[in-house]
Amino acid sequence: MTNQLAIIQKDITDSVNSKLGELQKEGLVIPKNYNASNALKSAFFKLQEVKDKSGKPALEVCTKESVANSLLDMTVQGLSPAKTQCYFVVYGNQLQLLRSYFGTQTVLKRLSNVKDIWANVIYKDDVFDYENYHGRERLISHKTAFENRDKDILGAYAVVQTTDGEEILTVMTKKEIETSWGQSKTSQTVHKKFPQEMAKRTVINRAAKAFVNTSDDSDLLIEAVNQSTESEYEPQIKDMGDIQEVQQEIEQNANTEEIDIQEPPNTIVQEAELVDMPQQTQDQQQASFADGPGF
Known part of the structure:
Protein backbone atom coordinates (compact mmCIF):
# COMPACT_ATOMS: atom_id res chain seq x y z
CA MET A 1 0.00 0.00 0.00
CA THR A 2 2.88 2.36 0.80
CA ASN A 3 4.39 1.83 -2.67
CA GLN A 4 0.99 2.33 -4.27
CA LEU A 5 0.43 5.61 -2.47
CA ALA A 6 3.91 6.76 -3.47
CA ILE A 7 3.08 6.06 -7.12
CA ILE A 8 -0.23 7.91 -6.84
CA GLN A 9 1.52 10.85 -5.20
CA LYS A 10 4.14 11.04 -7.94
CA ASP A 11 1.58 10.79 -10.76
CA ILE A 12 -0.67 13.48 -9.32
CA THR A 13 2.20 15.77 -8.34
CA ASP A 14 3.68 15.53 -11.84
CA SER A 15 0.28 16.29 -13.40
CA VAL A 16 -0.35 19.29 -11.15
CA ASN A 17 3.14 20.69 -11.72
CA SER A 18 2.73 20.24 -15.46
CA LYS A 19 -0.60 22.05 -15.55
CA LEU A 20 0.70 24.77 -13.23
CA GLY A 21 3.59 25.33 -15.64
CA GLU A 22 1.13 25.74 -18.51
CA LEU A 23 -0.92 28.26 -16.53
CA GLN A 24 2.21 30.25 -15.72
CA LYS A 25 2.98 30.48 -19.43
CA GLU A 26 -0.55 31.83 -19.89
CA GLY A 27 0.06 34.60 -17.38
CA LEU A 28 -0.51 33.13 -13.92
CA VAL A 29 1.96 34.63 -11.45
CA ILE A 30 2.98 32.54 -8.46
CA PRO A 31 4.15 34.51 -5.38
CA LYS A 32 7.93 34.68 -5.12
CA ASN A 33 7.90 33.20 -1.64
CA TYR A 34 5.55 30.36 -2.62
CA ASN A 35 7.11 27.00 -3.36
CA ALA A 36 4.51 24.86 -5.12
CA SER A 37 6.53 21.67 -4.72
CA ASN A 38 6.81 22.15 -0.97
CA ALA A 39 3.11 22.97 -0.75
CA LEU A 40 2.24 19.77 -2.60
CA LYS A 41 4.46 17.70 -0.31
CA SER A 42 2.81 19.30 2.70
CA ALA A 43 -0.61 18.62 1.21
CA PHE A 44 0.09 14.92 0.73
CA PHE A 45 1.38 14.74 4.30
CA LYS A 46 -1.90 16.26 5.52
CA LEU A 47 -3.92 14.04 3.22
CA GLN A 48 -2.62 10.96 4.97
CA GLU A 49 -4.53 12.15 8.04
CA VAL A 50 -7.78 12.88 6.18
CA LYS A 51 -10.48 10.22 6.31
CA ASP A 52 -14.05 9.92 5.14
CA LYS A 53 -17.00 9.54 7.51
CA SER A 54 -16.41 5.77 7.60
CA GLY A 55 -12.81 6.20 8.71
CA LYS A 56 -11.27 5.22 5.40
CA PRO A 57 -8.19 7.18 4.22
CA ALA A 58 -8.94 9.89 1.69
CA LEU A 59 -6.21 8.75 -0.67
CA GLU A 60 -7.85 5.32 -0.85
CA VAL A 61 -11.44 6.39 -1.44
CA CYS A 62 -11.05 9.61 -3.45
CA THR A 63 -10.57 9.63 -7.20
CA LYS A 64 -7.22 10.74 -8.55
CA GLU A 65 -9.07 13.38 -10.56
CA SER A 66 -10.58 15.03 -7.48
CA VAL A 67 -7.28 14.91 -5.58
CA ALA A 68 -5.46 16.55 -8.48
CA ASN A 69 -8.18 19.19 -8.88
CA SER A 70 -7.97 20.13 -5.20
CA LEU A 71 -4.21 20.37 -5.30
CA LEU A 72 -4.25 22.42 -8.50
CA ASP A 73 -6.76 24.82 -6.97
CA MET A 74 -4.50 25.10 -3.92
CA THR A 75 -1.39 25.93 -5.93
CA VAL A 76 -3.14 28.39 -8.28
CA GLN A 77 -4.22 30.38 -5.22
CA GLY A 78 -0.80 30.05 -3.62
CA LEU A 79 -2.09 28.33 -0.48
CA SER A 80 -0.27 26.06 1.95
CA PRO A 81 -1.88 23.53 4.33
CA ALA A 82 1.24 23.74 6.51
CA LYS A 83 0.22 27.33 7.33
CA THR A 84 -3.42 26.31 7.97
CA GLN A 85 -4.49 28.28 4.92
CA CYS A 86 -6.51 25.38 3.56
CA TYR A 87 -7.94 21.99 4.48
CA PHE A 88 -9.19 18.90 2.70
CA VAL A 89 -12.52 17.12 3.21
CA VAL A 90 -13.95 13.97 1.62
CA TYR A 91 -17.41 14.01 0.01
CA GLY A 92 -18.22 10.49 -1.10
CA ASN A 93 -15.30 9.64 -3.39
CA GLN A 94 -14.45 13.28 -4.07
CA LEU A 95 -11.74 15.32 -2.35
CA GLN A 96 -12.46 19.03 -1.99
CA LEU A 97 -10.47 21.99 -0.73
CA LEU A 98 -11.62 24.17 2.16
CA ARG A 99 -10.01 27.60 2.30
CA SER A 100 -9.49 28.99 5.80
CA TYR A 101 -9.90 32.59 6.92
CA PHE A 102 -6.11 32.88 6.83
CA GLY A 103 -6.17 31.54 3.28
CA THR A 104 -8.72 34.11 2.18
CA GLN A 105 -6.56 36.92 3.51
CA THR A 106 -3.50 35.44 1.81
CA VAL A 107 -5.24 35.25 -1.56
CA LEU A 108 -6.60 38.77 -1.39
CA LYS A 109 -3.22 40.21 -0.49
CA ARG A 110 -1.94 38.76 -3.75
CA THR A 214 -11.68 45.42 -10.50
CA SER A 215 -8.19 44.00 -10.21
CA ASP A 216 -5.69 44.15 -13.07
CA ASP A 217 -4.14 40.86 -12.00
CA SER A 218 -4.00 37.68 -14.06
CA ASP A 219 -7.41 36.49 -15.20
CA LEU A 220 -6.37 32.97 -14.17
CA LEU A 221 -5.89 34.07 -10.58
CA ILE A 222 -9.07 36.17 -10.58
CA GLU A 223 -11.05 33.24 -11.92
CA ALA A 224 -9.77 30.99 -9.14
CA VAL A 225 -10.44 33.60 -6.45
CA ASN A 226 -13.93 34.34 -7.80
CA GLN A 227 -14.78 30.68 -7.96
CA SER A 228 -13.67 30.07 -4.39
CA THR A 229 -15.44 33.14 -3.02
CA GLU A 230 -18.73 33.02 -4.91
CA SER A 231 -19.16 29.27 -4.56
CA GLU A 232 -18.67 29.11 -0.80
CA TYR A 233 -20.86 26.63 0.97
CA GLU A 234 -21.69 24.88 -2.28
CA PRO A 235 -19.80 21.55 -2.25
CA GLN A 236 -21.23 18.55 -4.06
CA ILE A 237 -23.16 16.94 -1.21
CA LYS A 238 -24.32 13.38 -1.63
CA ASP A 239 -26.23 12.83 1.64
CA MET A 240 -26.79 14.20 5.12
CA GLY A 241 -23.80 12.23 6.37
CA ASP A 242 -21.57 14.39 4.19
CA ILE A 243 -23.20 17.56 5.54
CA GLN A 244 -22.60 16.42 9.11
CA GLU A 245 -18.97 15.69 8.24
CA VAL A 246 -18.56 19.22 6.88
CA GLN A 247 -20.09 20.67 10.03
CA GLN A 248 -17.68 18.67 12.21
CA GLU A 249 -14.68 19.80 10.15
CA ILE A 250 -15.65 23.45 10.44
CA GLU A 251 -16.37 23.24 14.17
CA GLN A 252 -12.96 21.70 14.83
CA ASN A 253 -11.21 24.66 13.23
CA ALA A 254 -13.53 27.64 13.65
CA ASN A 255 -12.25 28.48 17.11
CA THR A 256 -8.85 29.39 15.65
CA GLU A 257 -9.71 30.54 12.15
CA GLU A 258 -12.58 30.65 9.70
CA ILE A 259 -13.03 28.03 7.02
CA ASP A 260 -14.60 28.68 3.63
CA ILE A 261 -16.13 25.83 1.71
CA GLN A 262 -15.86 25.98 -2.04
CA GLU A 263 -16.81 24.26 -5.24
CA PRO A 264 -14.38 21.88 -6.94
CA PRO A 265 -12.06 23.73 -9.35
CA ASN A 266 -13.24 24.20 -12.92
CA THR A 267 -10.61 21.83 -14.28
CA ILE A 268 -10.45 18.07 -13.91
CA VAL A 269 -7.69 15.50 -14.27
CA GLN A 270 -8.20 12.42 -16.40
CA GLU A 271 -5.56 9.74 -16.86
CA ALA A 272 -2.96 11.91 -15.12
CA GLU A 273 -3.70 14.89 -17.41
CA LEU A 274 -5.69 18.05 -16.63
CA VAL A 275 -8.53 19.04 -18.94
CA ASP A 276 -11.56 21.34 -18.70
CA MET A 277 -14.45 20.20 -16.54
CA PRO A 278 -18.00 20.59 -17.94
CA GLN A 279 -20.44 22.73 -16.02
CA GLN A 280 -22.56 21.14 -13.31
CA THR A 281 -25.75 19.44 -14.36
CA GLN A 282 -29.04 20.70 -13.00
CA ASP A 283 -29.29 17.70 -10.69
CA GLN A 284 -25.82 18.39 -9.28
CA GLN A 285 -26.69 22.01 -8.71
CA GLN A 286 -29.81 21.05 -6.81
CA ALA A 287 -27.74 18.74 -4.65
CA SER A 288 -25.54 21.61 -3.45
CA PHE A 289 -26.11 24.01 -0.56
CA ALA A 290 -25.33 27.73 -0.64
CA ASP A 291 -24.46 30.62 1.64
CA GLY A 292 -26.32 32.98 -0.64
CA PRO A 293 -25.20 36.22 -2.25
CA GLY A 294 -24.28 37.87 1.03
CA PHE A 295 -20.61 38.11 0.10
Whole structure:
Protein backbone atom coordinates (compact mmCIF):
# COMPACT_ATOMS: atom_id res chain seq x y z
CA MET A 1 0.00 0.00 0.00
CA THR A 2 2.88 2.36 0.80
CA ASN A 3 4.39 1.83 -2.67
CA GLN A 4 0.99 2.33 -4.27
CA LEU A 5 0.43 5.61 -2.47
CA ALA A 6 3.91 6.76 -3.47
CA ILE A 7 3.08 6.06 -7.12
CA ILE A 8 -0.23 7.91 -6.84
CA GLN A 9 1.52 10.85 -5.20
CA LYS A 10 4.14 11.04 -7.94
CA ASP A 11 1.58 10.79 -10.76
CA ILE A 12 -0.67 13.48 -9.32
CA THR A 13 2.20 15.77 -8.34
CA ASP A 14 3.68 15.53 -11.84
CA SER A 15 0.28 16.29 -13.40
CA VAL A 16 -0.35 19.29 -11.15
CA ASN A 17 3.14 20.69 -11.72
CA SER A 18 2.73 20.24 -15.46
CA LYS A 19 -0.60 22.05 -15.55
CA LEU A 20 0.70 24.77 -13.23
CA GLY A 21 3.59 25.33 -15.64
CA GLU A 22 1.13 25.74 -18.51
CA LEU A 23 -0.92 28.26 -16.53
CA GLN A 24 2.21 30.25 -15.72
CA LYS A 25 2.98 30.48 -19.43
CA GLU A 26 -0.55 31.83 -19.89
CA GLY A 27 0.06 34.60 -17.38
CA LEU A 28 -0.51 33.13 -13.92
CA VAL A 29 1.96 34.63 -11.45
CA ILE A 30 2.98 32.54 -8.46
CA PRO A 31 4.15 34.51 -5.38
CA LYS A 32 7.93 34.68 -5.12
CA ASN A 33 7.90 33.20 -1.64
CA TYR A 34 5.55 30.36 -2.62
CA ASN A 35 7.11 27.00 -3.36
CA ALA A 36 4.51 24.86 -5.12
CA SER A 37 6.53 21.67 -4.72
CA ASN A 38 6.81 22.15 -0.97
CA ALA A 39 3.11 22.97 -0.75
CA LEU A 40 2.24 19.77 -2.60
CA LYS A 41 4.46 17.70 -0.31
CA SER A 42 2.81 19.30 2.70
CA ALA A 43 -0.61 18.62 1.21
CA PHE A 44 0.09 14.92 0.73
CA PHE A 45 1.38 14.74 4.30
CA LYS A 46 -1.90 16.26 5.52
CA LEU A 47 -3.92 14.04 3.22
CA GLN A 48 -2.62 10.96 4.97
CA GLU A 49 -4.53 12.15 8.04
CA VAL A 50 -7.78 12.88 6.18
CA LYS A 51 -10.48 10.22 6.31
CA ASP A 52 -14.05 9.92 5.14
CA LYS A 53 -17.00 9.54 7.51
CA SER A 54 -16.41 5.77 7.60
CA GLY A 55 -12.81 6.20 8.71
CA LYS A 56 -11.27 5.22 5.40
CA PRO A 57 -8.19 7.18 4.22
CA ALA A 58 -8.94 9.89 1.69
CA LEU A 59 -6.21 8.75 -0.67
CA GLU A 60 -7.85 5.32 -0.85
CA VAL A 61 -11.44 6.39 -1.44
CA CYS A 62 -11.05 9.61 -3.45
CA THR A 63 -10.57 9.63 -7.20
CA LYS A 64 -7.22 10.74 -8.55
CA GLU A 65 -9.07 13.38 -10.56
CA SER A 66 -10.58 15.03 -7.48
CA VAL A 67 -7.28 14.91 -5.58
CA ALA A 68 -5.46 16.55 -8.48
CA ASN A 69 -8.18 19.19 -8.88
CA SER A 70 -7.97 20.13 -5.20
CA LEU A 71 -4.21 20.37 -5.30
CA LEU A 72 -4.25 22.42 -8.50
CA ASP A 73 -6.76 24.82 -6.97
CA MET A 74 -4.50 25.10 -3.92
CA THR A 75 -1.39 25.93 -5.93
CA VAL A 76 -3.14 28.39 -8.28
CA GLN A 77 -4.22 30.38 -5.22
CA GLY A 78 -0.80 30.05 -3.62
CA LEU A 79 -2.09 28.33 -0.48
CA SER A 80 -0.27 26.06 1.95
CA PRO A 81 -1.88 23.53 4.33
CA ALA A 82 1.24 23.74 6.51
CA LYS A 83 0.22 27.33 7.33
CA THR A 84 -3.42 26.31 7.97
CA GLN A 85 -4.49 28.28 4.92
CA CYS A 86 -6.51 25.38 3.56
CA TYR A 87 -7.94 21.99 4.48
CA PHE A 88 -9.19 18.90 2.70
CA VAL A 89 -12.52 17.12 3.21
CA VAL A 90 -13.95 13.97 1.62
CA TYR A 91 -17.41 14.01 0.01
CA GLY A 92 -18.22 10.49 -1.10
CA ASN A 93 -15.30 9.64 -3.39
CA GLN A 94 -14.45 13.28 -4.07
CA LEU A 95 -11.74 15.32 -2.35
CA GLN A 96 -12.46 19.03 -1.99
CA LEU A 97 -10.47 21.99 -0.73
CA LEU A 98 -11.62 24.17 2.16
CA ARG A 99 -10.01 27.60 2.30
CA SER A 100 -9.49 28.99 5.80
CA TYR A 101 -9.90 32.59 6.92
CA PHE A 102 -6.11 32.88 6.83
CA GLY A 103 -6.17 31.54 3.28
CA THR A 104 -8.72 34.11 2.18
CA GLN A 105 -6.56 36.92 3.51
CA THR A 106 -3.50 35.44 1.81
CA VAL A 107 -5.24 35.25 -1.56
CA LEU A 108 -6.60 38.77 -1.39
CA LYS A 109 -3.22 40.21 -0.49
CA ARG A 110 -1.94 38.76 -3.75
CA LEU A 111 -4.05 41.27 -5.65
CA SER A 112 -1.90 44.13 -6.87
CA ASN A 113 -4.27 46.82 -5.57
CA VAL A 114 -4.73 45.35 -2.06
CA LYS A 115 -2.19 45.89 0.70
CA ASP A 116 -4.16 44.41 3.59
CA ILE A 117 -7.65 43.33 4.65
CA TRP A 118 -9.11 42.66 8.08
CA ALA A 119 -12.43 42.41 9.89
CA ASN A 120 -13.82 43.15 13.35
CA VAL A 121 -17.05 42.47 15.20
CA ILE A 122 -19.17 45.25 16.72
CA TYR A 123 -20.57 44.34 20.15
CA LYS A 124 -23.28 45.90 22.27
CA ASP A 125 -21.97 48.98 24.12
CA ASP A 126 -19.16 49.45 21.59
CA VAL A 127 -18.85 52.96 20.21
CA PHE A 128 -18.76 52.59 16.44
CA ASP A 129 -18.69 55.63 14.18
CA TYR A 130 -18.40 55.81 10.41
CA GLU A 131 -19.37 58.14 7.60
CA ASN A 132 -20.23 58.21 3.94
CA TYR A 133 -17.34 60.06 2.30
CA HIS A 134 -17.69 60.84 -1.41
CA GLY A 135 -19.97 57.86 -1.85
CA ARG A 136 -17.81 55.44 0.12
CA GLU A 137 -18.16 54.31 3.70
CA ARG A 138 -15.21 55.30 5.85
CA LEU A 139 -14.35 54.24 9.40
CA ILE A 140 -14.00 57.08 11.89
CA SER A 141 -13.51 55.12 15.11
CA HIS A 142 -14.38 51.91 16.89
CA LYS A 143 -14.01 51.89 20.66
CA THR A 144 -14.65 48.68 22.53
CA ALA A 145 -13.93 47.02 25.85
CA PHE A 146 -12.79 43.53 26.76
CA GLU A 147 -16.02 42.72 28.61
CA ASN A 148 -18.09 43.61 25.54
CA ARG A 149 -16.94 40.45 23.78
CA ASP A 150 -19.47 38.46 25.84
CA LYS A 151 -22.33 40.77 24.85
CA ASP A 152 -24.64 40.61 21.87
CA ILE A 153 -23.22 41.11 18.41
CA LEU A 154 -24.59 44.20 16.66
CA GLY A 155 -22.73 43.79 13.38
CA ALA A 156 -19.32 43.50 11.77
CA TYR A 157 -17.11 45.43 9.40
CA ALA A 158 -14.16 44.82 7.12
CA VAL A 159 -11.49 47.23 5.99
CA VAL A 160 -9.56 46.89 2.75
CA GLN A 161 -6.34 48.89 2.65
CA THR A 162 -5.24 49.67 -0.87
CA THR A 163 -1.68 50.10 -2.05
CA ASP A 164 -2.13 53.88 -2.22
CA GLY A 165 -3.08 54.00 1.47
CA GLU A 166 -6.84 54.32 1.13
CA GLU A 167 -8.93 52.31 3.62
CA ILE A 168 -12.33 51.29 2.29
CA LEU A 169 -14.97 50.16 4.75
CA THR A 170 -17.73 47.56 4.42
CA VAL A 171 -20.31 47.36 7.23
CA MET A 172 -22.99 44.75 7.86
CA THR A 173 -25.62 44.81 10.57
CA LYS A 174 -26.51 41.71 12.55
CA LYS A 175 -29.70 41.38 10.54
CA GLU A 176 -27.80 41.53 7.25
CA ILE A 177 -25.33 38.91 8.47
CA GLU A 178 -28.08 36.60 9.68
CA THR A 179 -29.93 37.03 6.40
CA SER A 180 -26.83 35.78 4.62
CA TRP A 181 -26.54 32.84 6.99
CA GLY A 182 -30.24 32.06 6.62
CA GLN A 183 -29.88 31.55 2.88
CA SER A 184 -27.61 28.59 3.51
CA LYS A 185 -29.18 25.17 3.24
CA THR A 186 -26.92 23.82 5.96
CA SER A 187 -27.78 23.82 9.63
CA GLN A 188 -26.87 26.92 11.62
CA THR A 189 -24.78 24.99 14.17
CA VAL A 190 -21.47 26.58 13.22
CA HIS A 191 -22.90 30.09 13.09
CA LYS A 192 -24.38 29.69 16.56
CA LYS A 193 -21.24 28.20 18.10
CA PHE A 194 -18.79 30.62 16.52
CA PRO A 195 -20.79 33.76 15.63
CA GLN A 196 -17.80 36.12 15.83
CA GLU A 197 -15.70 34.13 13.36
CA MET A 198 -18.59 33.51 10.99
CA ALA A 199 -19.63 37.18 11.07
CA LYS A 200 -16.10 38.24 10.11
CA ARG A 201 -16.00 35.63 7.36
CA THR A 202 -19.22 36.95 5.87
CA VAL A 203 -18.31 40.63 5.89
CA ILE A 204 -14.76 40.11 4.65
CA ASN A 205 -16.04 38.19 1.64
CA ARG A 206 -18.52 40.92 0.80
CA ALA A 207 -15.77 43.53 1.06
CA ALA A 208 -13.43 41.53 -1.14
CA LYS A 209 -15.80 40.97 -4.04
CA ALA A 210 -15.46 44.41 -5.64
CA PHE A 211 -11.68 44.40 -5.36
CA VAL A 212 -11.36 41.02 -7.01
CA ASN A 213 -13.42 42.05 -10.03
CA THR A 214 -11.68 45.42 -10.50
CA SER A 215 -8.19 44.00 -10.21
CA ASP A 216 -5.69 44.15 -13.07
CA ASP A 217 -4.14 40.86 -12.00
CA SER A 218 -4.00 37.68 -14.06
CA ASP A 219 -7.41 36.49 -15.20
CA LEU A 220 -6.37 32.97 -14.17
CA LEU A 221 -5.89 34.07 -10.58
CA ILE A 222 -9.07 36.17 -10.58
CA GLU A 223 -11.05 33.24 -11.92
CA ALA A 224 -9.77 30.99 -9.14
CA VAL A 225 -10.44 33.60 -6.45
CA ASN A 226 -13.93 34.34 -7.80
CA GLN A 227 -14.78 30.68 -7.96
CA SER A 228 -13.67 30.07 -4.39
CA THR A 229 -15.44 33.14 -3.02
CA GLU A 230 -18.73 33.02 -4.91
CA SER A 231 -19.16 29.27 -4.56
CA GLU A 232 -18.67 29.11 -0.80
CA TYR A 233 -20.86 26.63 0.97
CA GLU A 234 -21.69 24.88 -2.28
CA PRO A 235 -19.80 21.55 -2.25
CA GLN A 236 -21.23 18.55 -4.06
CA ILE A 237 -23.16 16.94 -1.21
CA LYS A 238 -24.32 13.38 -1.63
CA ASP A 239 -26.23 12.83 1.64
CA MET A 240 -26.79 14.20 5.12
CA GLY A 241 -23.80 12.23 6.37
CA ASP A 242 -21.57 14.39 4.19
CA ILE A 243 -23.20 17.56 5.54
CA GLN A 244 -22.60 16.42 9.11
CA GLU A 245 -18.97 15.69 8.24
CA VAL A 246 -18.56 19.22 6.88
CA GLN A 247 -20.09 20.67 10.03
CA GLN A 248 -17.68 18.67 12.21
CA GLU A 249 -14.68 19.80 10.15
CA ILE A 250 -15.65 23.45 10.44
CA GLU A 251 -16.37 23.24 14.17
CA GLN A 252 -12.96 21.70 14.83
CA ASN A 253 -11.21 24.66 13.23
CA ALA A 254 -13.53 27.64 13.65
CA ASN A 255 -12.25 28.48 17.11
CA THR A 256 -8.85 29.39 15.65
CA GLU A 257 -9.71 30.54 12.15
CA GLU A 258 -12.58 30.65 9.70
CA ILE A 259 -13.03 28.03 7.02
CA ASP A 260 -14.60 28.68 3.63
CA ILE A 261 -16.13 25.83 1.71
CA GLN A 262 -15.86 25.98 -2.04
CA GLU A 263 -16.81 24.26 -5.24
CA PRO A 264 -14.38 21.88 -6.94
CA PRO A 265 -12.06 23.73 -9.35
CA ASN A 266 -13.24 24.20 -12.92
CA THR A 267 -10.61 21.83 -14.28
CA ILE A 268 -10.45 18.07 -13.91
CA VAL A 269 -7.69 15.50 -14.27
CA GLN A 270 -8.20 12.42 -16.40
CA GLU A 271 -5.56 9.74 -16.86
CA ALA A 272 -2.96 11.91 -15.12
CA GLU A 273 -3.70 14.89 -17.41
CA LEU A 274 -5.69 18.05 -16.63
CA VAL A 275 -8.53 19.04 -18.94
CA ASP A 276 -11.56 21.34 -18.70
CA MET A 277 -14.45 20.20 -16.54
CA PRO A 278 -18.00 20.59 -17.94
CA GLN A 279 -20.44 22.73 -16.02
CA GLN A 280 -22.56 21.14 -13.31
CA THR A 281 -25.75 19.44 -14.36
CA GLN A 282 -29.04 20.70 -13.00
CA ASP A 283 -29.29 17.70 -10.69
CA GLN A 284 -25.82 18.39 -9.28
CA GLN A 285 -26.69 22.01 -8.71
CA GLN A 286 -29.81 21.05 -6.81
CA ALA A 287 -27.74 18.74 -4.65
CA SER A 288 -25.54 21.61 -3.45
CA PHE A 289 -26.11 24.01 -0.56
CA ALA A 290 -25.33 27.73 -0.64
CA ASP A 291 -24.46 30.62 1.64
CA GLY A 292 -26.32 32.98 -0.64
CA PRO A 293 -25.20 36.22 -2.25
CA GLY A 294 -24.28 37.87 1.03
CA PHE A 295 -20.61 38.11 0.10
